[in-house]
Amino acid sequence: MKALILDERRTLSLVDHPKPEATAPTDVVVRVVQTGVCGTDRSVLVGKFPAEPGVVMGHEAVGVVDSTGSAVTDHKPGDRVIINPTLYCGGCPTCLEGHWDFCQNKAGTEVGLDLDGAFAEYIRLPQRFIHPMPDGMDFDRASVVEPLACALNNIEAGRLQAGETAVVVGGGPVGVVCALAAHHYGARVLLTEPDPYRQELCRQVFSHTDDGRVSVHAPDEEGLTGRGDVVIDTVGSLLEQSMEYAATRGRVVVMGYNSNASATVRPLEILQRGLQIIGAGDYNSRLFPKAIELARWLPLEKLITHRFPLEEHDEAFAALAAAPGTPYSALKVVLVPGPAGARG
Known part of the structure; x- marks a missing residue:
């Protein structure tokens, strides 16, 4: 699959990358329809926030279930879904107290920062971080659910x-x-x-x-x-x-x-x-279903002013003033996998 990888120079490169497979029983592989560019993504590229070189960036994703592990019962191929990228282990002392947002085992689980993210054609996550998209909600509105949870x-x-x-x-x-x-x-x-x-x-x-x-x-x-x-x-x-x-x-x-x-x-x-x-730190994942419900009543799709295919990632970030000396020329930008950014 095609994916945007962060390199040592804090720039993105479009490369051929192995497609993730549902190797664990609770894995869900999602075909990415589109991913919003977050301010954190921009901060990584301009040196204001750390990320691991070699990682597939991106985390504000929506898509369609491609395949599932043997123990997955909540999702099936073809389901439209919203990804919650704020992972937690569920077993550390902080998680057991219900403070999932301050999980003590964050290393290696920050989607798009040190765990492969969604600037790609596919992404794999455990099923508890995959949420059904409400009937009647389009992908543009659903793309802004994660910022709404924040x-x-x-x-x-x-x-x-x-x-x-x-x-x-x-x-x-x-x-x-x-x-x-x-x-x-x-x-x-x-x-x-x-x-x-x-x-x-x-x-x-x-x-x-x-x-x-x-x-x-x-x-x-x-x-x-x-x-x-x-x-x-x-x-x-x-x-x-x-x-x-x-x-x-x-x-x-x-x-x-x-x-x-x-x-x-x-x-x-x-x-x-x-x-x-x-x-406040990261949001507690208990807020994510609340954000999905609230999104029914907010015109979140109005934020999206530009969409680019993965191949035009430089232009996408330039619209967000990530390149030195460039002004803003967009509000919310989404990156879309596939030829010329065709939507699924």
Whole structure:
């Protein structure tokens, strides 16, 4: 099969790779229909997040079951499915406490980072990480379920309530999904994004709302300071700015992954303003079915602005400003296996 492999230079190469087979009784092999490009994928290529050279990247995948192991009873060939890439062992002390998102045996199980992922024609995972796609849901909407699970994890960590104000920092795909979910929860949403092109894309996504509870702003716009009951930094490097946006007794959630980021904060400010700084980590897989159900009611497909075949991966990442000196020219990008990116 064709697959995109990360090399030692942090670039992707399209290679012939062995097709995975259902070797374990609980294995499910999925023919990938399409895979969303995540901000984490971009961070790997620009040196902001680690990944293992030689790995097949990609994790936001949907597809059709190709084959199953002998013990699989929940899925059969031909089923349309959504992949949950946040794996856990289920047997370590943390997993046994129910905190699957903090599994102590993560090494070698990070899909698309150190375990072969979904920028390929096929992917293999245990059956508990393969979820049925609801009838009537198309592949585009289902492709954004995994980012929605990430958004729910951080919104719930911030304990956002109906009637509160959420400031979402960053108008990339995850920021937009956070804003969609926060709006659905009944919050007023202020979405900040510096890039004018992405600002306009964000406004297009929210064109279906007519209740005035979502607005898109430049980061330095007046009136943002001290507004957020909950502030979510989807960029991962804007903690100080996020604290400025927070109201007294506000909750600031650090969501974005950036291993190069650092921040300087004044403990006295946290104390005197009653701020809470929250790190939610990965989502607990119990959230994934909830994200699938919520996706029925959110126009997630509106995020997808571009699709590319695997052969055009350089152009796909260039649209996300992964190449030096290039501006954003997309919101959500999906990679599609097959000739010219033909959909299955």
